[in-house]
Amino acid sequence: MLKGIIIGVAAAVLAGIAGAYLFLALGLMPANADAKPSFLEKWAARKSLHATLAREAQTGTGPLAVNDESLLAGLRLYAANCAVCHGAADGKASNIALGLFQRPPQLGKHGVEDDPEGEIHWKIKHGIRLTGMPAYTSTLNDNEIWQTTLFLKHMDALSIKAEAAWKAMPSAATPVPAPAKPAKK
Ligand code: HEC
Incomplete structure (x- = not known):
């Protein structure tokens, strides 16, 4: 009786592992960035991100006071490190952003002002x-x-100076290059 149960459980575990292997080996989980994510893939990614954030992200507000100096420093860092994927104030995506999977949110349009600072950090x-x-x-x-x-x-609630700098930041949308001038004969 006990032997039967052990064999049954072992067989079920092996079948599960073989199934997962075949799922990947047969390419049923796409490796390309331009495929639509499956429900399972989305669910697993969200679940794991939320669990990790709940365990590790700091709660409460961050250490910095809201003032021109810190906001402008943050904006400069954003322009240099993030805008290529997350865009400028116009919310228009670059070609890089449009080709990525997952799509990076265009933060000028869909910002994270409601998220806790610890989570963003x-x-x-x-x-x-x-x-x-x-x-x-x-x-x-x-x-x-x-x-x-x-x-x-x-x-969405910047100081006057930071707001002006944010609005002045060039769009991240990929410009169409001007046609080359015909060579002079
Ligand atoms: C190469 C592209 C790329 C760059 C550069 C990049 N990100 Fe991202 N970011 C992403 C993608 C893709 C996601 C979406 C991930 C997901 O769906 O879970 C994301 C998600 C985020 C999120 C979560 C958004 C949400 O709605 O929950 C924040 C916040 C963020 N990025 C901030 C930044 C900041 C700040 C920088 C620069 C310091 C930066 N990112 C640079 C691609 C990028």
């Missing part, structure tokens, strides 16, 4: 696995990550 520091979202843990220091966080958190 965590995402910038550690990146988001299996998406194009990079980890900045080895390229930005903690103060710079908090400055960028502050800018994102207050993007």
